[in-house]
Amino acid sequence: MNSFTFTQAAAVDAAVREKASHEGAAYIGGGTNLVDLMKENVARPTHLIGLKKLGLDTIENTPDGGLRLGALATNADTAYHPEVISRYPLLNQAILAGASPQLRNMATDGGNLMQRTRCYYFYDLATPCNKREPGTGCSAIGGYNRVCGILGTSDSCIATHPSDMCVALAALDTTVRVSGPNGERTIKFEDFHRLPGDHPERDNTLEPGELITGLDLPAKGFAQHFSYLKLRDRTSYAFALVSVAAALELDGNTIKDARLALGGVAHKAWRDKAAEALLVGQPATADTFRRVAAKVLENAKGYGENTFKIELAKRAIVRALKQATEMKATVDTNAYFQPSAFNS
Amino acid sequence: MTHVTQAPLGMSPATLVPTQPVTLHINGQDRTLHIAPWTTLLDALREYLDLTGTKKGCDHGQCGACTVLVDGKHINSCLSLAVMQEGSEIQTIEGLGTEESLSPLQQAFIDHDAFQCGYCTPGQICSAQGLINEGKARTEAEVRELMSGNLCRCGAYSNILSAVMEVIEGQKPGAEGKIVMPEKEWSAGAAHQQMPPVAPPKK
Amino acid sequence: MNTDYIGKPTSRVDGPAKVTGTAKYAAEYNVPNMLYGYVVSSPIAKGKITKIDAAPVLALAGVQQVFSHENVPHFAIFDRSYQDEIAPGGSPFRPLYDAEIKFSLQPVALVVADTFELARYAASVLHIEYEEVAHETKLSQHIDDAYEPGKGKIGFQPPKSRGNFGKGWKEGVAHVEAQFSHHAQHHNPMENFATTVEWLGDKHLNIYDKTQGAFNSQLLVTKIFGLSKDRARVISKYTGGGFGSGLRPQYQLLLAVMASLELERSVRVSLTREQMFSFGHRPETLQHVALATAADGSLTGINHFAVAETSQFEDFTENVVGWSGMLYDCKNVALGYRLAKLDVYTPLDMRAPGAASGSIALEIAMDEMAYAAGLDPLEFRMRNYSDHDQAQDLPYSSKALRKCYHEGAAKFGWKQRTAAPGSMRDGNLLVGWGMGGGVWDATKLPASVRASLDADGHLTVSSGTNEIGTGTYTIMTQIAAESMGLPIEAVTFVLGDTELPESPLQGGSWTAASVGNSVVEACTKLGEALLKQTQKMDSPAFKGVKIDDVQFANGQMRLRSDSTQAMVLRDVVQASGEPRIEAENSTLLAKLAMLKPPKYSMHAHNAVFVEVKVDPDLMTVHVTRVVNAVAAGRILNPKTARSQVLGSVVWGLGMALMEESVMDHRFGRYMNHSLAEYHVPVNADIHAIDVVFVNEEDDKVNPLGIKGLGEVGMLGVAAAVANAIYHATGKRVRDMPITIDKLL
Known part of the structure; x- marks a missing residue:
């Protein structure tokens, strides 16, 4: 970890100004990923701007019937918020599928988006990695790539985004609110993270100095039919091999609206709108789900150690859609918590 | 032969940041340290305050041994900078109980033999305390899941589960805050999961 | 021996220090x-x-x-x-x-x-x-240059073949032959x-x-x-x-x-933590097992061959295949063990070294053989029960493995198992029941112990052994309290210091037997010293009394012939005018005993029964029940002993389902060098585990009849999981760990 200065920012505009005035500065929210990366010498900020005092930790209803998550709200406070539990249970499920209770107590919602990949090579300075050091090559290609991507990869990088929360945020059509040197703007969630292409060092489309201030969930929360299914190497506290966020609106057995996003398979939460369109108007049957799963994975590419993810993802999609369809429209408002039972 | 360079000279040392006074409120006391921002809460406890009950198992948020309570919530102290915790109420294992006056969880961990080497134990207890503070863990399945952020390489998980369950059960209305210590046959399964005679599976 | 403390579920005496954070590492x-x-x-x-x-x-x-x-x-x-x-x-x-x-x-x-x-x-x-x-780090590319190690390290026994495997193979009517592998693992x-x-x-x-x-x-x-x-x-x-x-x-x-x-x-x-991957590890092995049975299900031939990695600079050896020559009765056994040098650090003993690796291959192969022979896996093992250690040609000092089979199977409900893979269900889930087991050495090494009684009547017993979580502080305190007839609060056991009497390494499951028996010896010596002091005191009843004539109870030394004739131990020390009376055991006999060839084969055994539930589409595996029946002689403290076996089961599940140190051979480097990516089981992975200690009295293994528990509980667990997965799914995975990709 290199040496750095630290200030606690008092307001968003002050934080943004401070970032602009310090080369090598970084914002720090919960610190769960940044401090980790600093200890690995992957991140080497020279100045940290603490965000704790910005007050962006509230969760409140928006006039359009949606919900605004303050960027500094913790993952735990978000998952267990009554409005999230009752209206966006998919988000509750996704958050609780990630990390551990103590990490969720620290990690912020904005920070969750800013997580960097868990690719082994990105974390290990002894190996080349285009994301860490552009131009050095991708060690995961041809190497140990069990955790790596199968969709939207490039010859430069096959890393995945590790978040569970983001998979639900993608499925729910979230809008990301940011503040930067040029003022405020919003970014559609699907445009927030990028695919690696030739610039895997860029995880997202934030402009220099921009700070996430909030996440806006639209009114539609798919609270009646949803599933977050996460498959991993142990029952809990492991990153996803494949995860699926599925949300349906049903009219009888006919699908009226659908959302489908995958985690653990791409450089970003992989929302597939074409597949969603294929679901709409169809009966909610295993046949439909299988056809859609095949479509989602149509252009998937395996890299050896992770090729199994193609088949696993197909099966997971079918299962998640089935679970979303069959679930009873009752929500446990106490805490929407599905213990890591079999098959999830 | 390939030439490999470790830590290229381009990354050469910059001027080191001077130390600054940082006041932490730990176990009911204000403690002022002179540290640079790069000191984590974990290292502040262990290396500067001699509060070595909080353990370092991985230093990367991957094991839970460093778990402490901040404002009543359990966090990984290894991933928090001490300077970020000024003004917070920090509670470590040393603040939960003493050998002469054990907390209910500490007593339950002993009664249920919920540890072996003891290294993950303070973190396990702080996690369990955090869950109890939050009221989130109620069933065995929830406790198993919500205690999964604390690795125990000795594999004391089933005893950890029964220790935590005992304290949770003991706090339910009607239990009058008393610890219920079920008679336990030590050659049998963990408490509350006495293995029943096997029901014939469907064939 | 009375049993005020030995055999009782005493809570750990170091518990308060560990749960409050005052125990210093x-x-x-x-x-x-x-x-x-x-x-x-x-x-x-x-x-x-x-x-x-x-x-x-x-x-x-x-x-x-x-x-x-x-x-x-x-x-x-x-x-x-x-x-x-x-x-x-x-x-x-x-x-x-x-x-x-x-x-x-x-x-x-x-x-x-x-x-x-x-x-x-x-x-x-x-x-x-x-x-x-x-660099060269790929074991599979160096099978041909593998060599038979010489003496190897202490405790290594070059495997001995017997009979004629080729003949046995031909005599068999059913055969199994398969390759097994597992990756390197780190202790972490x-x-x-x-x-x-x-x-x-x-x-x-x-x-x-x-x-x-x-x-x-x-x-x-x-x-x-x-x-x-x-x-x-x-x-x-x-x-x-x-x-x-x-x-x-x-x-x-x-x-x-x-x-x-x-x-x-x-x-x-x-x-x-990354540097924890820079030294010893359980070496990767590649194994080959061939088994043959006669029509009655008796084994006619066993062949077990293993190649293991070592470093370029040391020959790390462990007993991988030797167990296959003793666990089951068979005349024709061919065993082989070779090492291949790689550019890695020297491997290191890791819980049940050798046996954990070898038992995966043997016990999966036994399951396959049972199927090939048309027998229930438990029945098959019973038919090939070894009543005499054929590897050493020695009788067992005791062997209650049969009880493990019976009691474990009863507790598990094994009788209700149907043999066909995929034949048992719980709703949509596939249910699989599998078993395995193993054998581990009961070893006792010379250990020095000092027992010291002070003028307040407090007994301090010390030895430079270690506390690694096995309960050493606790069981030694129990033994000492029992030996001197003192309440447990009046006894302190001190360890972990080279200024204390010398004790062997804490490992190999030998600490309880080695140090435990020495505690008794030291306490006996202390008793003699106290008795000697009574001779200087004005106590006619004790004049000329021999150590065998007295017993220690309630803080007193009493005549066996008349328990009303008693001396308070504290008074004896005070009368001496010294602050304490102390004594140390002699390790001479123990050292001599090590030079003599053994008269008995001394081993602990276990049998493990495992239930898995497997999602038939996603192929996720959950180990829902485990019964581990262990025969390990006298159990000093069922509470800490049970914990040891619970931990062993968790280790076995880790080995079966998730643990592997993955090397990228292009870099010659383990890439998952963190606790996020080197997966060990978490709490949510662990469901019901039942530990059964079968009664096994053994007056030959050592005076206290202790066999040790650190390793034996782990044996057969990984294989039992693999066998249960086969039973559930019909998929036979022989490469550990059995991750989801191998089942899709």
Whole structure:
């Protein structure tokens, strides 16, 4: 970890100004990923701007019937918020599928988006990695790539985004609110993270100095039919091999609206709108789900150690859609918590 | 032969940041340290305050041994900078109980033999305390899941589960805050999961 | 022997210290004026260091020194100085000795600074250049150059074949032949390796080391640095998990001592979790097993061959295949074991070393053989029960494995199993029931113990053994309290210090038997000393009384013939005018016994029954029930003993389902060197585990009848999981761990 200065920012505009005035500065929210990366010498900020005092930790209803998550709200406070539990249970499920209770107590919602990949090579300075050091090559290609991507990869990088929360945020059509040197703007969630292409060092489309201030969930929360299914190497506290966020609106057995996003398979939460369109108007049957799963994975590419993810993802999609369809429209408002039972 | 360079000279040392006074409120006391921002809460406890009950198992948020309570919530102290915790109420294992006056969880961990080497134990207890503070863990399945952020390489998980369950059960209305210590046959399964005679599976 | 304490579920006497955080581990002795050392690790697997540019780092205020091969003196020349008690044959690795790189993550420099953070930072900017040469890390490519090791390390028994396997194979009517493999695994105790060296002046050191053997650490330090024992006191009161990783002193000890001697300061060196992947590990093995049975299901031939990795510089050996020659009755047994040299660090004993690896192959093959022979796997094992150790041609001192089979199966409900794979369901889930088991040595080594009774009547019993979580403090306190007839509160057991009587390494499941029996001996000696003192006292009833005529109870020495004739022990000490009366056992007989050929085969056994539930589409596996029935002689404390076996089961599940150190052979480097990516089981993975200790009385194995528990509980667990998965799914996976991709 290199040496750095630290200030606690008092307001968003002050934080943004401070970032602009310090080369090598970084914002720090919960610190769960940044401090980790600093200890690995992957991140080497020279100045940290603490965000704790910005007050962006509230969760409140928006006039359009949606919900605004303050960027500094913790993952735990978000998952267990009554409005999230009752209206966006998919988000509750996704958050609780990630990390551990103590990490969720620290990690912020904005920070969750800013997580960097868990690719082994990105974390290990002894190996080349285009994301860490552009131009050095991708060690995961041809190497140990069990955790790596199968969709939207490039010859430069096959890393995945590790978040569970983001998979639900993608499925729910979230809008990301940011503040930067040029003022405020919003970014559609699907445009927030990028695919690696030739610039895997860029995880997202934030402009220099921009700070996430909030996440806006639209009114539609798919609270009646949803599933977050996460498959991993142990029952809990492991990153996803494949995860699926599925949300349906049903009219009888006919699908009226659908959302489908995958985690653990791409450089970003992989929302597939074409597949969603294929679901709409169809009966909610295993046949439909299988056809859609095949479509989602149509252009998937395996890299050896992770090729199994193609088949696993197909099966997971079918299962998640089935679970979303069959679930009873009752929500446990106490805490929407599905213990890591079999098959999830 | 390939030439490999470790830590290229381009990354050469910059001027080191001077130390600054940082006041932490730990176990009911204000403690002022002179540290640079790069000191984590974990290292502040262990290396500067001699509060070595909080353990370092991985230093990367991957094991839970460093778990402490901040404002009543359990966090990984290894991933928090001490300077970020000024003004917070920090509670470590040393603040939960003493050998002469054990907390209910500490007593339950002993009664249920919920540890072996003891290294993950303070973190396990702080996690369990955090869950109890939050009221989130109620069933065995929830406790198993919500205690999964604390690795125990000795594999004391089933005893950890029964220790935590005992304290949770003991706090339910009607239990009058008393610890219920079920008679336990030590050659049998963990408490509350006495293995029943096997029901014939469907064939 | 009465049983006031032995055999009772006493809570751990060190429990209060452990649950309140006052138990101190090696990196927790905050001695004054201490420096911090941070290790720099090699990014390459093979080659040499061509340049180290320490100047910019040394220019940082607060950096005291950068140690590397360029400036560390050669304290010792010969290999024997670097060989610890259990060093295998070869030439031990010498940290910071020369420019040569022998394995990835090899320590190449130690940066010492005023604070931990500064040392860590300085280490990260230390400029080092290397010339890399081609390395070999792939075991499967070196089967042909594998060789039979010579003597190997202590405890290694070259496998002995018997009969004629070829003939047995031909005699068989059913046959199984298969290849098995598992990857390297790392111990990953929760406590990272660390040493705090306290500089006391004039080369006198207190060394707080993470180890499973304080004397072994001391031995190495005195040999390499030429220090006398009184200058190198090693202290290890608590060890945060060992599992074998602390059987050999690790390099942080040598670096910390070196830095302390060179700088004449106290120094702490802690390894990072990543660096926990830089030393010993359970070696990868590739195994071949062939079994044949006659029509009645009796084994006519067993062939078990294994190739294991070792380093280029030492021959690490373990007993992988030998167990296959003794667990079942068979005349024709062919066994083979070879090593292949790779550019890795020397492997190291890891819980149930050898047996855990070998039992995967043997016990899966036994399951396959049972199917091929048309027999239930339990019935098949019963038919091939060994009543006589054919490997050593010796009778068993005791063997209650049959009871393990019966009691374990009954508890599990094994009778209700239907044989066909996929034939049992729980709703949509596939249910599988599998079993396995194993055998482990019951060993007793010489151990010295001192028993000391003070004038307050408090008994202090001490021995330089270790507490790694197995309950040493507790069981020794129980034994001592029982032996001297004192309440347990009046007894303190002290360990983990080279100033105490010498005790063997804490490992191999031998501590309970070795130290436990010695505690009894020392207490007997103390009793004799107390009796001797009574002869000087005015007590006619005790005049001329012999030790066999008295018993110790309730803090008194009483005549067996008339228990109203009693002396309070405290009074005896007070009458002596000394602050305490003490005695030490003699290890002479134990040492002599080790030289004699054994009369009995002395082993602990177990049988494990496992239920898995498998999602038929997603192929996720959950181990929902485990019954582990163990025959390990006398159980000193069923509470701590049960915990040992519970832990063993968790280890077995990890080995079966998730643990592997994955090497990228292009870099010769384990890539998942973290606890996020080296998966060990978490709480949510663990469901019902039932431990059964079957009754096994053994008056031959050692006076207390103890066989040890650290390893045996793990045997057969991984195989039982694999067998249960086969039973559930019909998929036979022979490459551990059985991750989801292997079942899709």
